[in-house]
Amino acid sequence: xxxxxxxxxxxxxxxxxxxxxxxxxxxxxxxxxxxxxxxxxxxxxxxxxxxxxxxxxxxxxxxxxxxxxxxxxxxxxxxxxxxxxxxxxxxxxxxxxxxxxxxxxxxxxxxxxxxxxxxxxxxxxxxxxxxxxxxxxxxxxxxxxxxxxxxxxxxxxxxxxxxxxxxxxxxxxxxxxxxxxxxxxxxxxxxxxxxxxxxxxxxxxxxxxxxxxxxxxxxxxxxxxxxxxxxxxxxxxxxxxxxxxxxxxxxxxxxxxxxxxxxxxxxxxxxxxxxxxxxxxxxxxxxxxxxxxxxxxxxxxxxxxxxxxxxxxxxxxxxxxxxxxxxxxxx
Amino acid sequence: xxxxxxxxxxxxxxxxxxxxxxxxxxxxxxxxxxxxxxxxxxxxxxxxxxxxxxxxxxxxxxxxxxxxxxxxxxxxxxxxxxxxxxxxxxxxxxxxxxxxxxxxxxxxxxxxxxxxxx
Numbered sequence: 001x002x003x004x005x006x007x008x009x010x011x012x013x014x015x016x017x018x019x020x021x022x023x024x025x026x027x028x029x030x031x032x033x034x035x036x037x038x039x040x041x042x043x044x045x046x047x048x049x050x051x052x053x054x055x056x057x058x059x060x061x062x063x064x065x066x067x068x069x070x071x072x073x074x075x076x077x078x079x080x081x082x083x084x085x086x087x088x089x090x091x092x093x094x095x096x097x098x099x100x101x102x103x104x105x106x107x108x109x110x111x112x113x114x115x116x117x118x119x120x121x122x123x124x125x126x127x128x129x130x131x132x133x134x135x136x137x138x139x140x141x142x143x144x145x146x147x148x149x150x151x152x153x154x155x156x157x158x159x160x161x162x163x164x165x166x167x168x169x170x171x172x173x174x175x176x177x178x179x180x181x182x183x184x185x186x187x188x189x190x191x192x193x194x195x196x197x198x199x200x201x202x203x204x205x206x207x208x209x210x211x212x213x214x215x216x217x218x219x220x221x222x223x224x225x226x227x228x229x230x231x232x233x234x235x236x237x238x239x240x241x242x243x244x245x246x247x248x249x250x251x252x253x254x255x256x257x258x259x260x261x262x263x264x265x266x267x268x269x270x271x272x273x274x275x276x277x278x279x280x281x282x283x284x285x286x287x288x289x290x291x292x293x294x295x296x297x298x299x300x301x302x303x304x305x306x307x308x309x310x311x312x313x314x315x316x317x318x319x320x321x322x323x324x325x326x327x328x329x330x331x
Numbered sequence: 332x333x334x335x336x337x338x339x340x341x342x343x344x345x346x347x348x349x350x351x352x353x354x355x356x357x358x359x360x361x362x363x364x365x366x367x368x369x370x371x372x373x374x375x376x377x378x379x380x381x382x383x384x385x386x387x388x389x390x391x392x393x394x395x396x397x398x399x400x401x402x403x404x405x406x407x408x409x410x411x412x413x414x415x416x417x418x419x420x421x422x423x424x425x426x427x428x429x430x431x432x433x434x435x436x437x438x439x440x441x442x443x444x445x446x447x448x449x
Contacts, residue, residue: 028359175406178429180413185420240446247447307363311370314440320433325447327420328430 008099009040009053016092016105017044034058034067035223039108050110051091055103067223070094070102072151076222077106079148080198085141086218088209109218111209115244118210119253127215132255134216135203135237136263142219143197143230143269153198155227158190161283165290172293178320182286182327189331191276194229201225203233204242205252231272234260235280240322241288241315275331282326289319339378346371376439384435391428 009023021044029037038053054070068076070093077087088106118124118131147153156164166183169176201224209218237260243253251260257274265271296313298304332338349368353361385402392405400408412418418425437444 175410177406177409177413178433180410181418181420181425181429184413184416188419243445245445247445247449307367307370311366311373314370314373317433317436317440318444318446321430321437321444321446321448324426324430324433328426 003055003100005036005038005053005055005100006040009038012092012094012098012100012105013042013044015098017042017046017049020045035221050108052088052106052108053100053103054106055094055100066154068151068153068225070104070223072148072153073222073225074104075148075151076225080142080145080222083141083145085138085145086216087222088218088220109209111211111217113206113209113220115205115242115253118205118208119244119246119249123212124210124254127210127212128254130215131210132251132257132259133263133266135208135251135255136234136260136265136269137267138216138219139200139203139230139233139260140264140267140269142200142203143233145198147198147227151225153226155196157193157196157228158186158232158279158283161228161232161287162186165287168294169290172290172297174293174316176289176316176320178323179286179289179316182282182289182323185327185331186279186283186286189279191229191231191279194270196227197230199226199228199230199233201233202236204237204239205244205254206242208252229276229280230269231276231280232283234264234272234277235282236284238277238281239284239288240325241285241318278326279331282323282331285319285322285326289316289323292316292319337378339375342371342375342378346375373440376442380435380439384439387435388432391431395424395428 005028006023006026009026013021013023021042024041024043026038026040029039034057036053036055036057038055040051040053042049042051054073056070074090074093077090081087081089086109088109090104090106092105094100094103094105112118112121112124118128162183169179169183200219200222202221203219207219207221208216209220211217237252238250238257240247243249246253249255250257257277261272261274261277292312292315295304295309299306299309299313336344346368349364349371353364353368356364389400389402389405392402392409393399396405396408396412409418420426
């Protein structure tokens, strides 16, 4: 079903801000293949408000999908905001009346999300050294949040994650020695179990809004929230694919491991050894490599027509060099 | 193979044209046009460097496995050895050979990618 989003937003503006309100400057933001993100503003009697619409472009299947529903995402944002973690303020959860399908509206938090700018624009020189610590503090708060039962979150530990991605890799038919080596190596080096917590699931440079004065202003994209090992979120933000040209700064390309870990502890998180983080970072690179393969597969099987999908398949080799670097350094 | 034009000159010409029209596109299509130009650049590099990269990979795989074969057969055999645990990170020469093969592939796929050892 094709939806005329700008037209639906005009209707929504009236619902949100009264009969004289209108939606203006609607623009689809680039990136995000399964989920559409639109920036728009509502102008009404109370002035202008900058907003973000997130809507699912394809049908949602709760059985097979890794992601949560947008209603669950809204519940999660409310839960983490209650403990002081900066999710974007929720304005409206869409229903049938809005004609937008599965969607929600949040306030637009000012700041930068483009990783490359955050890592190299002189505008962020002042806050950049603070970011890794702030990320640790925010992760400690997210991990301390009681998962909202309505969100029906899935649970996955390292063994389950490896098994799931190995199955996807086998089904793809691809033969990549480095991915094969990484699967076998990680299976032999599983970290000891530890208590599970609420995870963001996609906590990385690119999903963070950075304010040039204050630093970390908001954490976006809660759809991959699940329950698992706290080191998973810590390792994911250190995957080199989201360091945007700064492999020398392991946390998001902007900070140091020690700052991430000490910020986490200072905010009440149970200490996480660097080796455990690096295990999850390696698994993160492996997962991203397999995800790149699946994006190519979705194009090859006719599921997605975008030129973006097959080209992402050529990003597998970036994860392979990162995996070689990690395996040579030892886990 | 025809040399006037060579296939990599055709991909290069199309990529340049995409760059020319990109500023006139809306943000979503400008983004996709950049992806398309990147795809053509990767094809251009594969046409230029692919053959030599594959020959070098075959040599490394032959040294590792101790016998000759096609790229596809050797690559498959290595995957099977790794899956069965017959080879692992402790196997002499394994990581070095994999690194060299991956670096050649990366030079085709994404030469500007910066990693920890670059």
